[in-house]
Amino acid sequence: KTIELDATSPVAHQRLGSAYEQKGIFPEAIAEFQKAVDGSNRIQLAVACLAHAFALAGKRVEAEKLLAELRERSGREYVSSYLIAEIYVALGEKEAAFKSLDKAYDERSIDLVLAKVDPRLDPLRDDPRFAELVKRVGLPQ
Structure with missing residues (x-):
C-alpha cells in the first residue's frame, strides 16, 4: 500500500525487500533492494x-562487490559494523561476522539491541560466542 502511495520511497522498497528475503523470494528481494539503493x-x-540478499541468493560476486564498497566507504564515513556482520553471515563467513560484531560492540552500535531477534543472525546462535556477545551487550538471556 505504501508503495502505491509513493512508488519512489526507498524505505518502503527496503522493507518490502526484507519481507521477500525472509520468505526466501530472492529475485523479488533483490529487485526491491535495488530500488532502495x-x-x-x-x-x-x-x-x-x-549485498545480504545477493549472498543468500548465491550471487557471491555481487555481494562481495557491495561489501567492498561498504568497506571502502568506512574509510571516509561511518559504516555500521553490524550491517557488515550480517553480510558476512549470509556469505557463510562466521569468523569475519564475529569480528564485525565485536567491532560493532566496541563502537557501541545501537544495532546490537536487535541481536537476539534479528533473523539474519540466526546462523550464529548456536555458537557460544553469540551468547557471550548477548551477555556483553546486556540483553536479557
Missing part, C-alpha cells in the same frame, strides 16, 4: 540489504 543515493542500509 537507487532511490536513496546508496545509503549504507540499502546497500547492505542488497
Whole structure:
C-alpha cells in the first residue's frame, strides 16, 4: 500500500525487500533492494540489504562487490559494523561476522539491541560466542 502511495520511497522498497528475503523470494528481494539503493543515493542500509540478499541468493560476486564498497566507504564515513556482520553471515563467513560484531560492540552500535531477534543472525546462535556477545551487550538471556 505504501508503495502505491509513493512508488519512489526507498524505505518502503527496503522493507518490502526484507519481507521477500525472509520468505526466501530472492529475485523479488533483490529487485526491491535495488530500488532502495537507487532511490536513496546508496545509503549504507540499502546497500547492505542488497549485498545480504545477493549472498543468500548465491550471487557471491555481487555481494562481495557491495561489501567492498561498504568497506571502502568506512574509510571516509561511518559504516555500521553490524550491517557488515550480517553480510558476512549470509556469505557463510562466521569468523569475519564475529569480528564485525565485536567491532560493532566496541563502537557501541545501537544495532546490537536487535541481536537476539534479528533473523539474519540466526546462523550464529548456536555458537557460544553469540551468547557471550548477548551477555556483553546486556540483553536479557
